[in-house]
Amino acid sequence: MRNHKIRRLVIAGLTVGSLTAGGLASTAAAAAAATSPKAGSTLTVPLVASFPNSVFPFYSGAQCTTTNIDYWDLTTRPGLWFGLGNSISLQTKMSPLSVGHVGYAGADTVATVSVKGWNWTDGAGHTQRMTTRDVMFWINMDRAQGKQGFAGAACGYVPGFGEPDELLNAVPSGSNVTLTFKGHQSITWTIYNQLSQIVPLANAWDTTGAPANCAGEAYTLVKTDGSDICTAVFNHLSALPINNSIWNWADGPYRQKSAQIVSGSPTGNDVQVANTHYSGPASTAAHAVKTIIYRPYSGASAEQAETADLQANKLSIGTVDPSNVSPSPGPGKAGHNLLPHMGNYKTLGSVDYGVFYYQFNFGNVHSTWTAPKSQVWVDLNNQSYFRQAMMSSIDQANLIKHVDNGYAVPTYSAIPTYPKNSNNKGVKNTWSYSTTRGKTIMKAHGWNVNTFPDECTLHTANGCGNSQYPIPFGSRASETVLIPSGDTPPITIAQDQANEIKAASGIQMKVNATLTPNQVQADCFGSEQGAWQICGYGGWIFSPDYYPSGEVLFVLGSSSNSGGYPSAEMQGLMADTTTSGNIALNGNNPKYHTSYAQFSATDVPFLWQPTPAGFIEQEKSLVGNPAPSPLTNFNPEYITAI
Numbered sequence: 001m002r003n004h005k006i007r008r009l010v011i012a013g014l015t016v017g018s019l020t021a022g023g024l025a026s027t028a029a030a031a032a033a034a035t036s037p038k039a040g041s042t043l044t045v046p047l048v049a050s051f052p053n054s055v056f057p058f059y060s061g062a063q064c065t066t067t068n069i070d071y072w073d074l075t076t077r078p079g080l081w082f083g084l085g086n087s088i089s090l091q092t093k094m095s096p097l098s099v100g101h102v103g104y105a106g107a108d109t110v111a112t113v114s115v116k117g118w119n120w121t122d123g124a125g126h127t128q129r130m131t132t133r134d135v136m137f138w139i140n141m142d143r144a145q146g147k148q149g150f151a152g153a154a155c156g157y158v159p160g161f162g163e164p165d166e167l168l169n170a171v172p173s174g175s176n177v178t179l180t181f182k183g184h185q186s187i188t189w190t191i192y193n194q195l196s197q198i199v200p201l202a203n204a205w206d207t208t209g210a211p212a213n214c215a216g217e218a219y220t221l222v223k224t225d226g227s228d229i230c231t232a233v234f235n236h237l238s239a240l241p242i243n244n245s246i247w248n249w250a251d252g253p254y255r256q257k258s259a260q261i262v263s264g265s266p267t268g269n270d271v272q273v274a275n276t277h278y279s280g281p282a283s284t285a286a287h288a289v290k291t292i293i294y295r296p297y298s299g300a301s302a303e304q305a306e307t308a309d310l311q312a313n314k315l316s317i318g319t320v321d322p323s324n325v326s327p328s329p330g331p332g333k334a335g336h337n338l339l340p341h342m343g344n345y346k347t348l349g350s351v352d353y354g355v356f357y358y359q360f361n362f363g364n365v366h367s368t369w370t371a372p373k374s375q376v377w378v379d380l381n382n383q384s385y386f387r388q389a390m391m392s393s394i395d396q397a398n399l400i401k402h403v404d405n406g407y408a409v410p411t412y413s414a415i416p417t418y419p420k421n422s423n424n425k426g427v428k429n430t431w432s433y434s435t436t437r438g439k440t441i442m443k444a445h446g447w448n449v450n451t452f453p454d455e456c457t458l459h460t461a462n463g464c465g466n467s468q469y470p471i472p473f474g475s476r477a478s479e480t481v482l483i484p485s486g487d488t489p490p491i492t493i494a495q496d497q498a499n500e501i502k503a504a505s506g507i508q509m510k511v512n513a514t515l516t517p518n519q520v521q522a523d524c525f526g527s528e529q530g531a532w533q534i535c536g537y538g539g540w541i542f543s544p545d546y547y548p549s550g551e552v553l554f555v556l557g558s559s560s561n562s563g564g565y566p567s568a569e570m571q572g573l574m575a576d577t578t579t580s581g582n583i584a585l586n587g588n589n590p591k592y593h594t595s596y597a598q599f600s601a602t603d604v605p606f607l608w609q610p611t612p613a614g615f616i617e618q619e620k621s622l623v624g625n626p627a628p629s630p631l632t633n634f635n636p637e638y639i640t641a642i
Contacts, residue, residue, distance in 0.1 A: 041290055042289075043642065045294060046296075046306050056237050059154065060152055061155055061157075061559030063155070065521060071294075074634065075250040075252045075254055078544060079096060080196045081095045083629050083631035084626055085626035088630050093281045094281060096280070098116060100113065108181060108183065109185045110178065110180050111181070111195060113179070113198065120203070123273070128203055132172035133172070133215045136170065141230045142154050143222045144214075144226075144231045147159075155560065156197045157552075159557040161555065162189075162578075167181055168182055170219040189578045192545070192546040193545040197544045201215075204249050214228075242270075243259040243260070247259075252278065252280075254636075254637070257271045257272060257291075273292075274289065274291070288624075289637065306318055310345065318345075322489065329406075335405075349613070353418070355416055355608070356411055356608070356611040362381050364564040369523070369531055380477060381563075382465075382468070387604035389442050392505075393504035394608075395500055396411070398500075399497070399610055410429075411611045412432075413598070414553065417611075423597060427595075429601060431604065439504065441505070442505055447506070454476065477508065479508070479533045481534040482534070485516055491511070525537070525560075549582075549596070556571070572591065573595070576589055619642070621642060624641065
């Protein structure tokens with residue numbers, strides 16, 4: 001799941017077994033018994049710069065942001081729910097599906113999921129029981145949309161990996177759906193990265209404006225050329241605005257009551273209310289939070305406006321700039337407030353497990369924006385030495401200390417550095433910060449580093465490039481990075497990096513911070529939306545792909561490899577992390593003589609950035625609220641008093 005928490009509250013991914021449950025649910029239950037909830041209590045939370053623009057829970061690449069998913073996870077539960085408080089493990093009681101047997105049958109992998117019969121409700125007195133039909137609805141739509149590109153395929157789609165390309169069949173029977181995958185897949189990968197993607201979809205959504213039957217199709221008969229009824233349903237639902245009454249249907253602890261749209265665009269002025277028919281644990285009928293009001297903040301003054309509202313005690317939960325609290329005592333720990341009028345709030349640190357980065361646009365047909373030929377920036381991005389020169393010119397330690405105030409950890413590969421974990425063990429930071437290495441690299445490849453930007457001085461046919469991506473004599477090393485507007489720290493970090501890269505490598509990185517987060521999202525992750533060279537949108541949380549095997553980020557054609565990173569070596573390494581005989585993510589692959597984790601550090605597919613180890617501001621009066629989640633989960637149903 002693409003993560004854009006530009007205030008760096010919680011940016012996280014998951015490695016299997018890296019954390020264990022901390023007894024959060026039992027703590028919440030004890031608090032519930034000791035506290036009398038206040039009927040009609042309201043939780044007011046901020047939406048800073050980025051607002052939900054979709055609540056259709058078959059999320060395509062263009063919708064795959066934490067802003068959207070955090071919002072609709074409260075109304076539409078994923079089939080398997082992972083994480084609660086500090087835990088990242090599978091939460092069986094919070095999941096509307098259960099996992100049965102997963103194993104091998106002949107040459108294939110077979111898995112069974114079962115529905116528990118949770119309720120759907122629209123808040124107007126209508127309820128329906130969840131059945132296997134709702135599961136097949138998602139699975140059939142996934143098959144129909146799998147090859148429909150960034151704007152149509154599910155967020156977790158990766159060509160040739162798992163669902164739907166390797167799903168041979170899905171057959172409902174009673175309360176079970178049996179899925180058969182081609183080949184012997186890793187059991188962990190099957191559960192954490194395949195079954196975890198399934199989101200049961202309400203029967204009310206099986207419509208094109210008139211009743212349809214996507215859910216009732218036999219899986220093997222679903223057409224994949226864009227002509228299937230499931231595609232027609234997807235197109236219809238995708239065109240409906242966020243405030244359409246059809247989105248009132250919910251199986252989660254809350255349902256949408258209202259969502260404001262002005263001039264065709266969502267404003268973030270949204271309201272959710274308790275779902276009294278919720279079938280899961282911590283029923284909101286017996287808990288404190290009856291209404292969630294989302295308060296949007298946008299524009300250049302968004303950060304200051306949110307801070308002012310915190311000081312006026314108008315928000316239940318929020319954030320401030322890291323400079324407004326004392327330095328972090330360590331990852332996952334928060335200092336104390338330095339601003340006046342913050343006595344009603346306490347800071348809570350988050351333990352993050354994810355990666356932040358800027359994406360390069362490689363300008364090929366797999367990118368969301370295919371550049372015209374003979375663009376120097378395309379040829380530059382396709383040179384590993386150029387990416388390595390930029391990477392070695394970034395002083396992450398300085399950025400963490402002076403911009404993030406200690407609320408971040410260094411990132412140099414696709415496997416998080418914190419918390420410590422076996423997948424990251426032994427991975428070396430190949431391109432650690434140097435004041436001279438960048439210029440040395442550029443000079444060795446024919447660039448005059450005594451000018452700015454660096455100038456190519458090679459008169460050969462390919463200049464400073466190669467036969468596929470030639471860089472002619474006289475070319476300048478200059479690119480532009482898109483940074484969402486409306487929040488100071490990411491913009492400051494980008495500007496500081498531009499200065500560091502200039503000094504250490506002679507490369508010019510211009511910062512464009514004029515577009516809103518939704519505009520940057522559309523340009524970088526939509527389908528042929530707008531020109532971009534480097535995209536600084538945020539980072540990645542391994543959800544719903546909880547096992548960090550990386551295919552969703554790096555395989556050509558995957559919905560989140562929007563820059564078209566083209567490495568065949570990387571694809572081969574990832575293939576070996578998903579099979580039954582998979583090498584460890586940091587194991588040495590005999591064919592490539594390196595590991596997936598190490599190659600992601602060495603080849604620099606992304607320009608790695610400090611990954612937040614953040615904090616939130618929370619009213620001291622809140623009781624039972626889970627700790628900030630490593631998976632960005634928001635679980636107000638566990639709050640027992642406000």
